[in-house]
Amino acid sequence: MPSAPHAPDIAAKPTRILHLEDSRVDHTLVKFALQRAQLPSELDLVDTLEDFQRHLSEQVYDLVLADYHLPGFTGLDAWQTMRTQGHDLPFVILSGAIGEEAAVEALHQGVSDYLLKDNMARLAHVIRRALEVSAARRAKARADAALAESRHRLAELAEHLQVSIEHERADIAREIHDDIGGALAAVKLDLAWLSRRTLDEDMRQHLDTALEMLQHALGASQRIMMNLRPPILDQGLVAAVQWLGASFERRTGIRVAVRASSERIEVPREVQLVAYRTAQEALTNVAKHASEASAVDIDLSDREGVLTLEVSDNGPGMSAEARRKAKSFGLLGLSERASKVDGWLDVSSSSAGTSIILSVPLEGGAGTHSDPEENHS
Template sequence: MFQNVSNDSALGYAQLQEQPLNILHIEDSVADQALARLHLQRGLPACTVTPVDTLQDAGQALSTQNFDLVLADYHLPGFTAIDVWDLVRALPAPPPFVLLSGAIGESAAVDIMRLGISDYLLKDQISSLPHVIKRALEVHEARRARHRAMQELAASEKRLAELTEHLHTSIEQERASISREIHDDIGGSLTAVKFDLAWLLRNTPQGPMQSHARSALEMLEHALGASQRIMQNLRPPVLDQGLVAAVQWLASDFERRSGVPVRLRLSREHMDIAPALQLVAYRTAQEALTNISKYAQASRVDIELSDQEGFLTLEVTDNGVGLSAGAREKPQSFGLRGLSERARTVHGWLDISSQAGCGTSIIISIPLDASATSVQA
């Protein structure tokens, strides 16, 4: 019947004891009212007891006063403690509820405890009433503290999710801006220099001058290639052609660079997907392929992209060495965590299935009706 509570709960009750306790006692027997008051005054001298004997008076008292605890008999004329409990739990902040009754069956006691009533005590054990009330208050305070902590945690997680979404948005906007600058400014300037060097090569006689011009042109070609790779990694223009084209480009580029064959399966050749969802799926595929090239030692990669049954689903699977049991829990494993957080920004989720020596499968699923307008492509 009684539960152990922590020192924090006891401290909460000690703080509560600094103020007098206001107790509502629902009892139709004047003698039992007096006996309960006597024991309460002995064990809890600062308490104030308000006795009532009808359901209407109980409702009136609960609506006009704040009680620290409700004490009630089980059987009363025309109603039971369950009716009183219905009134109590409808309150914005229900106080603890203790049942003080005569003979009550064990099954009935279990049933009322399941309803949320704090505790019960038989009248022939009324000397324990102060102790039962103290314990009910301690447990109640501990539950309130836990509820507050959970609310604060939920609020903190919400703020963290909003910050993550803001960071992803800012990063993607900055990537798009840098990519445009590389394309418009650096790329244009390098291309102009390339034409000038090509003219010099055509119009310079054989000798050291032409040799230097040819070497400069080779270096320039290298710089142009590097700028193209950087621009593609930041935000490939192929994304403007849709997710299917972007994933096809990723697969072919990975296959060309790594030599690992990639099999791509699509639910359809063209998918009408919101740009924000396309970007999240693309970044997931990009990160998955990057991890495969760095760590997996795979000889085959499968990519499946589907927009069926109301979900955008991307699965990237390899036959490599797989992830060890603790790899995903490493403090510095930000890549996989970042994918999971990115999925949450569009109300999706990420699943990673892996076994050492048997490859890895990364799946992202996103509702196609996800409200993801805050993430800019």
């Protein structure tokens, strides 16, 4: 049985259609076909490109319905004119003989759909579908724009948090150095003075034990201060990475080799901090996920106008679960940091080990190192 026609929707807003057609008869047939399909619509007829442009500028339409062969121009010309004017409307070509090649080209350029005039009964269906697709595309564009804005705000928040964290680290390191470190050093001097002057052997042993514990506390405070904001950063990136590698080797027993393209690599302060934190996080990951590793190689270069930091270990590689956890917290934060200085972070892991590579383009093109020989530490 034939399907029942669409029930009329009295409250439906009429579809505003700009009809580009040079035949009054065909225009009447279009109106009749839409009425028969019970598609509420209002049609404005134009037959020249000038009138077409004027109506688009002066009126608001929901859809354009255009013949393909028109005096002096084609429906595709009208489509391009509409796009040039900045309008984003569903555009349907209704033609007597458009030809397969022209139809494919029209669809390729972005025309919503096309229909032959001898199949006018499907016109309402084609128009409804074009309107639905256009509405879905616009909704997706709005959602994409909102998502992009959300990501941008999250990136700004992440940057703000990183800057705040670095400032807080510097403040805490300064307080440890000035207050805690100074107080511990003063107490150590007093205990040493007492130890030298006491004649009681038991008291001397207690004082010596206290001095040992105090020295341990001083070492711990210095280590914490260096991890928070190492003053060695003031001596340059190469020196800071070398110190970081040496400290890691002493603490874990894993051999660390640092290779640099020169003794001193000059980079902006924010790039230096990103590279240092990347090396620090990479070594932390080695301690967490590659405890079986026996060696770590750190390569630092500024050749060809790009700062490259690569930290590789010979451990068993990170498991899928460990990589997800690292990417969710440590490495993801490093990626955000890298993007803020126009760089990027690459992570690869296999049974042969894990490699973390930071790349940051430097201003001025060529690298700034002056020593062509590599500096090994």
